Amino acid sequence: MRSTMRSDHRDDADEATTESNENRPSVVELADVSFGYTSTPVVEDISVSIDAGEYVAVVGPNGSGKSTLMQLLLGLLEPDTGTAELFGVDATAFDDGARVGYVAQRAGTSREMPITVREVVKMGRFPHVGFGRLSAADWRIVDRAIDTVGMSAFADRRITQLSGGQRQRAFIARALAGEADLLVLDEPTVGVDTESVDAFYGLLDSLHAEGITVLLIEHDLQAVTEHAERVICLNGEIYFDGPSAEFTDSAALARAFGTGAQSLAGGNG
Template sequence: MNALAVPQALVECHELTCAYDGSVAVDDVSMAVRRGDFVGIVGPSGSGKTTLLKAVLGSIPPASGHVHRLQGLTMAYVPQVESVDWNFPVTVLETVIMTRSRNGWWPRTTKDERDHAERVLHRLGLVDVAERHIRELSGGQQQRVFIARALFHRPELLVLDEPTSGVDVRTRHEVLHLLADLHDEGLSIVLTTHDLNGLAAHLPRVVCINKRIIADGAPRDVLTPVVLEKTYGAEMEVLIHGGMPVVLESGADHVARRLSNLTTF
């Protein structure tokens, strides 16, 4: 069959439209996430990135069109670090095994769960901090705890919302390498990001959206001045550095923004 030629679609959106309170957030989007994909969804704030992600996960219903998920597909979701309540009383271990709630009801951690959690913690280099409160971790560790929680219930598709927003350069590299390793091990990944150069340009496939899909393909084909202007509504330049596109904001845009700031203050 053609299964070898085109990998199986895990999630397929057909002419998907999503709306909040009557205003359209995602408009007529058709795209597929296939087994082995590593996709970055990019676009400006309010472009519907997170909405599209939530529609893929099935946590918001489509206004029209539909989302088809492979029967029995296990998905795991890693929320934005900013959305986590860091004062909540849980340790790293308790956080990681939280997704076990689908396994049963017995409150105590079973031996199987503990063993599996230890493997995941070991894989992500978190064994030493397993008993710490989640607030007492470094930025990279905090991000990894939530990836560990997602991996704990053995997903086929990992979905991350802005995995590198608000983190420093070192943490960004750490997260990117970790995701690349997981992808090499066979995990399919979809993420959203603001970070064109630090993250999107490194991925095999990038989807630019601004409510509608503007472009979908390899970064070299997608991160072009024409596509970026359509996506962001601002002029951008693209250089090729080491075979990879590097996106620069155009100077005029910068100056204009500074001057408008000056007149307000």
């Protein structure tokens, strides 16, 4: 099932993607969701469905409600109206945290915290071990996750000594260590140098190819259109939901970001 469309593109996009996804279970299901921190809604009447294995990017101008949408679908906020489900369960009641890997914008708030990459990645195992200690098998999973993101040489390095791109790789490794089915990334490349951004998206592409569902909230329109297979354009309400190739030339792009945005997205405009 796909989202309730508002733009002209959405019906077409629905048909194109529904066919290939019809046998995939739904990972995220928002139905008629509205939410506001005050009486003014930040997002209104949002209906979105994301199926297992999809690579979806949410884009929108500043203040469009991207991060709010992310918090709603992760169960960190409760909708004022409508329903939000994660893996078929009410998102606010969802308790299988190991299935979701979360990478924040500049995660890890303490500037000087002496914590190594391995200690960060092992947090991914905490939902599995609860109050217990990590077993030898858990540590093998941790080391494999570090290896997967190409950070083995940095495993015992303090995370504060790493570049922005390296840190974000460590946070992805944490999600992998948790054996997450869904990877949610909130503007993960803010403040990351261009070369590291390319390597970062290469990593996301390979993880998606292995079957992980990727939900990316991103400001970099060109990166989104190059890597994600589906784009949701948000500005309080959904302007566009469809294949990323169609987004670059859509009216929704100009409507959300203004004329000239096509060039930022790598389109023809």
